Amino acid sequence: KVRYHKWEVKYEYKSPDCYKRLVITINGRSPGPTINAQQGDTVIVELKNSLLTENVAIHWHGIRQHGTPWSDGTEGVTQCPIVPGDTFVYKFVVDRPGTYLYHAHYGMQRESGLYGLIRVSLPDGESEPFSYDYDRSVILTDWYHKSTYEQATGLASIPFVWVGEPQSILIQGRGKFNCSTPGIETSLCNATNPECSPFSLTVVPGKTYRLRIGSLTALSALSFEIEGHNMTVVEADGHNVEPFVVQNLFIYSGETYSVLIKADQDSSRNYWASAHVVSRNSTTPNGLGIINYYPNHRLRSPPTIPPIGPRWNDVAPRIAQSQAIKALKGYIHTPPERPDRVIVMLNTQNRIDGHVRWSVNNVSFGLPHTPYLVALKQNLLHTFEQTPPPEGYDATNYDIYSVAKNVNATTSNSIYHLKFNSTVDLILQNANTMTVNNSETHPWHLHGHDFWVLGYGTGKFNISIDSEKYNLVNPIMKNTVPIHPYGWTALRFRANNPGVWLFHCHIESHFFMGMGVVFEEGMEKVNRLPTSIMGCGETKRFLKP
Numbered sequence: 001k002v003r004y005h006k007w008e009v010k011y012e013y014k015s016p017d018c019y020k021r022l023v024i025t026i027n028g029r030s031p032g033p034t035i036n037a038q039q040g041d042t043v044i045v046e047l048k049n050s051l052l053t054e055n056v057a058i059h060w061h062g063i064r065q066h067g068t069p070w071s072d073g074t075e076g077v078t079q080c081p082i083v084p085g086d087t088f089v090y091k092f093v094v095d096r097p098g099t100y101l102y103h104a105h106y107g108m109q110r111e112s113g114l115y116g117l118i119r120v121s122l123p124d125g126e127s128e129p130f131s132y133d134y135d136r137s138v139i140l141t142d143w144y145h146k147s148t149y150e151q152a153t154g155l156a157s158i159p160f161v162w163v164g165e166p167q168s169i170l171i172q173g174r175g176k177f178n179c180s181t182p183g184i185e186t187s188l189c190n191a192t193n194p195e196c197s198p199f200s201l202t203v204v205p206g207k208t209y210r211l212r213i214g215s216l217t218a219l220s221a222l223s224f225e226i227e228g229h230n231m232t233v234v235e236a237d238g239h240n241v242e243p244f245v246v247q248n249l250f251i252y253s254g255e256t257y258s259v260l261i262k263a264d265q266d267s268s269r270n271y272w273a274s275a276h277v278v279s280r281n282s283t284t285p286n287g288l289g290i291i292n293y294y295p296n297h298r299l300r301s302p303p304t305i306p307p308i309g310p311r312w313n314d315v316a317p318r319i320a321q322s323q324a325i326k327a328l329k330g331y332i333h334t335p336p337e338r339p340d341r342v343i344v345m346l347n348t349q350n351r352i353d354g355h356v357r358w359s360v361n362n363v364s365f366g367l368p369h370t371p372y373l374v375a376l377k378q379n380l381l382h383t384f385e386q387t388p389p390p391e392g393y394d395a396t397n398y399d400i401y402s403v404a405k406n407v408n409a410t411t412s413n414s415i416y417h418l419k420f421n422s423t424v425d426l427i428l429q430n431a432n433t434m435t436v437n438n439s440e441t442h443p444w445h446l447h448g449h450d451f452w453v454l455g456y457g458t459g460k461f462n463i464s465i466d467s468e469k470y471n472l473v474n475p476i477m478k479n480t481v482p483i484h485p486y487g488w489t490a491l492r493f494r495a496n497n498p499g500v501w502l503f504h505c506h507i508e509s510h511f512f513m514g515m516g517v518v519f520e521e522g523m524e525k526v527n528r529l530p531t532s533i534m535g536c537g538e539t540k541r542f543l544k545p
């Protein structure tokens, strides 16, 4: 079946957290419409850019784009930006059931509200390995009052201006900023605006709900919980999980989970749903929603104080939850036993030519003006740097626990060429930032593939010791995974998808500051490129005059 969508993307004044600012909408909505499809369907999205003065591109997060690398929606990698007034058609097959996302992939545009959910159901006659009565979903985001332009300009400036902590956490596009905050223009903030009434999920007592939770925060790692209710985790990034029960779910930007919740508590009242920032000493108040027990009023406040959430700097429970996620028996894809290549990626914050940047092995990434997909297909190799990026860093002499000078750090747009069908291990190694005693959490997202998560550890990765402890029995496959402070995360994937694929920190400002790399594989197998992805940089020459 073909699932056809016609979208118009534009700016509108909205008040998602009661404070009025410009929001990017799809057909008038933010979050945008949910794409519902069945495994094997073709999704077509005809996207009109009505942003007036801003380009756009949309990435289908978690969709592998087998045979359609030009539909990945990554500006600078797989396509030219869609200019104002233009219409671009995305067309791709959703080949697996599960919960996925979509969002802008141009500049830092995602955090202006251009995002939504993709829900892929099983083919007729097949059923999930878990049961529930109703299927619901929420997307968690964080929300700034400043425009992405102001933020991007600050990040690129000397002196550096950091974006700071977000003003609000939104649950399904709804939050509540305190309008009596000193200095807030009262005409811009209206606490009774219905646009910022809280998200409310109505449940029927006794029923079980599958709640699909996606995070597309710009910065924040979150802990999500529902007062008085346990959650059983059953799906992660489109893969069935060996079920485990949590009171709070840690979720990083770019991840999706399905949890089962039974409405088995006192039904005379409502309950809080709360999203709380962890891993940063944040000033952002918890995002609150309501779990509404039918037939109470959907917006009736629960009689209790909302849960405060776990301590922001308590890393151990976050690592424990990462390690608890295993593939469900009967749904295990066993990874190849050995890699053909191991790339170790040291994550650092550096100063380069006076700018604060993020780097992998002392190389900070910047997008080229000619998308790699076109450049590689048409042999325009002068459009990006050809010296290959490093395979690792000097682990014996690098202290990940101290502020390093990293005097050799540079910017580059060179890429990794992977042998088609080879098995590649990626070891993400965290380190200290430029602040003493500080190491951050980074969610890394791979386009075009799922990877096996082989293990997490604290400290400096040691290949001979740590690789012996990899989980090769039932590792979960994911497309987004955190590295914890001062820790490492080991991933394995098959380079079996012809095209060019970004691998990057899903924190909007960190990718903007260079935290990413690009992989190429099997370019010779890529079919003729649609000219609709061209028009910028040196791709112009392939368009008829």
Ligand SMILES: O=C1O[C@H]([C@@H](O)CO)C(O)=C1O
Pocket (backbone or CB within 6 Å): 162, 349, 433, 434, 435, 440, 510, 513
């Ligand atoms: O990239 C970042 O910059 C700031 C800080 O390190 C410097 O202001 C921060 O918290 C980041 O995550």
